[in-house]
Amino acid sequence: MDNTPHQESASGGEEKRLSLGEHLEELRLRIIICIIGLIVCFFLCWAFKSQILWVAKRPHSLTMESMGLSATLKVLSYQEGFFAYIKLCLISAFFLSYPMVLYQAWRFVSVGLYRHERRYVKMFLPFSVIGFLLGGLFGYFVLIPLALQFLIRILGPGIEPIITMSQYVSLVFLLTLALGLVFQLPLVMLLLNKVGVFTAENYIQWRKFAVLGAFILAAMITPTADPFTQSGTALPVMVLYEVGILLVRPTRRAFLYAGGLVGVISLLTLGVYAYLTLPTVGEVQRVVGTVEIFPVVATGRSPLPQTATKDVGAGFKPAPTKFYRGTTLRTGRGAKAQLFLAGGGYIRKGRGIRLYVNESSRLVLPGQRRVELLEGELLVAIEKDSGSFNVNTPSCVVNLENGETDIKVFEGTVTVTSIKGSVVVAVGEEKKEVRQGHQLRISPGGEPVDAEKVTGWTKGLDRD
Structure with missing residues (x-):
């Protein structure tokens, strides 16, 4: 039987046959164009490249x-940054040229x-x-942010990761590229069915092997070995496989099976997202005078409006007002507040950071590890083993590990007083x-100083 590739004419007859040499020449031409x-x-x-790196x-x-950690990517050698940029641009170029490569194929x-x-x-x-x-x-937008949140949060307090540029580029772009290719699965399944290679029964029979294959594929394409990232990659593959079966045979049972799987995975994703990205930052434990909090999640059991005002007498302790980042x-004027920030996501007794806020x-x-003091005065008390904490001011960043520190911002002047323990103040690159x-x-x-008093020691010298 002659299996030489051929084309059909509009009437159904053969147009021409191509020899093996002509096929190889055609392949060479398409590869050169790609x-x-x-x-x-x-x-x-x-x-x-700088703009692409910023987006990544x-x-x-x-x-x-x-x-509250530094977002600066590190390089461990002179040449690492150069090769990381090459990797960044190569993978970005593949994304950009994908339609053209697909057309040539x-x-x-x-x-x-x-x-x-x-x-x-x-x-x-x-x-x-x-x-x-x-x-x-x-x-x-989904898998990478959740994976990064998970990997950073499990480190716990007192540990600051060193993320290199090369490692991060590999993680983000290779994972994004792999997921882009994985999302072709339903189309490939449908195409193979239409040309008569596989049937819907084949796909249904292989479902249990598809689950195993999804995790094996996830282990191969994810740059990291953590189970969270691999599971986050394998679950979409399983969903896509069911979508492929649904496209091949759009029956009611297939709709229910695929819909149920999508629903379960969506609920799991939302649960993980809520746990990682929407933890309670802390609570307002005591207020004196008028304190405005906006937006607020809840006070006790009753929800508060978008802008809430507490006006209570001295010494009054209201129901804790919990808030998110x-x-x-x-x-x-004349008001004060006492806050408690959770040390690791959710509020726990005996572990966290206490903030005492002065009037005006x-x-x-923005998070458990950072506060931005725009104006006024703040006393920060860090309990034992609560980890590092940053206070951002208009002029500097104050990094605290333990003890108590008073920070005041008034008319552009920042005053940092260490009450207990020591702190590090970063002014630009200087610490x-x-x-x-x-x-x-x-x-x-x-x-402001008295210039004459400062230079008084030069008396008797010729300063003219």
């Missing part, structure tokens, strides 16, 4: 900043397909590009240690 396109896209990405860093930056295989097979492939090509983009977006607190103060609580019982003042433009 390489040229990839090179062009690579240099285009190289011109915007967003999940990392948001995760690290929410934990189609031009090569179409020569050996029948007309009805070519019709199926043409129908699937646009959906393949859409699936690739959806897979990449799923990795960037992003809350802004403002104290009026305004601060933002200064403030020991117990000492004070550091940072003023814009410096402190």
Whole structure:
């Protein structure tokens, strides 16, 4: 039997036969076109490498900043940054050139397909590009942020990770690329069914092997070995396999099976997301005078409006007002507040950071490990084994490990007083240690002084 690839004419007859040499020549031409396109896209990405890195860093930056950690990527050698940028631009170039590569692959295989097979492939090509983009977006916006949150949070207090640029680029882009390719699974299953390679019964019989294969595939394509990332990659593969069965045989049972699986995985994803990204930052334990808190989650059992005001007498202890990250607190004249921030996500007794807010103060609580003091005065008391804590001010960043520190921001001047223990104050790239019982003042433009008094020692010298 002659198996030489051929094409059909419009009337159903054969147009021509291609020899093996002609097929190899066609393959060489398509590969050359793909390489040229990839090179062009690579240099285009190289011109915007800083912008691409900024976009890629967003999940990392948001995760690290929410934990009060540095979001700066490190390089461990002179050449590591260069090779990391090459890797970054190569993977970005593949994303950019994917439609062109897919089209060239189609031009090569179409020569050996029948007309009805070519019709199926043409129908699937646009959906393949859409699936690739959806897979990449799923990795960037869902899986990668959740994985980073999980991997950073399990470290616990007192441990600061050193993330290199090369490691991060490999993690983000390879995982995103892998998910983009994995999202082609339903289309591949449908295409193989349409051309008569596999049937719906085959896919249903292989379902249990597909589950095992999903985890094996996840272990192969994920750059990390942690079970969270691998499970987060395997579960979408299982869903996509069921979607493929649904596309091949859209029966009521297939709809129910796929819908149930999607529902369970969606609930698990939402639960993990809520646990990792929406923990209670802390609670307001005591207030004196008028204190504005917005937005607020709940006070006791009753929900509060978007802007809540507490106006109570001295010494009154209200029901704890719990809030999530992003809350802004403002104290009026003569008002004070006592806050408790959870040390590791959810409020636990005997572990955390206490904040005492003075009158006429305004601060933002973006996470458990960081507070932004915009104006006013704040006393920070860190309990034992609660980990590091940062106070961001307009002029500096105060890093506390333990003890008590008073921080005041007034008319642009920042005053840091170490009451118990020592703290480190970072002013730009310079870091200064403030020991117990000492004070550091940072003023814009410096402190006003008597210039004549300072230079009085030059009397008798010729300063003209």
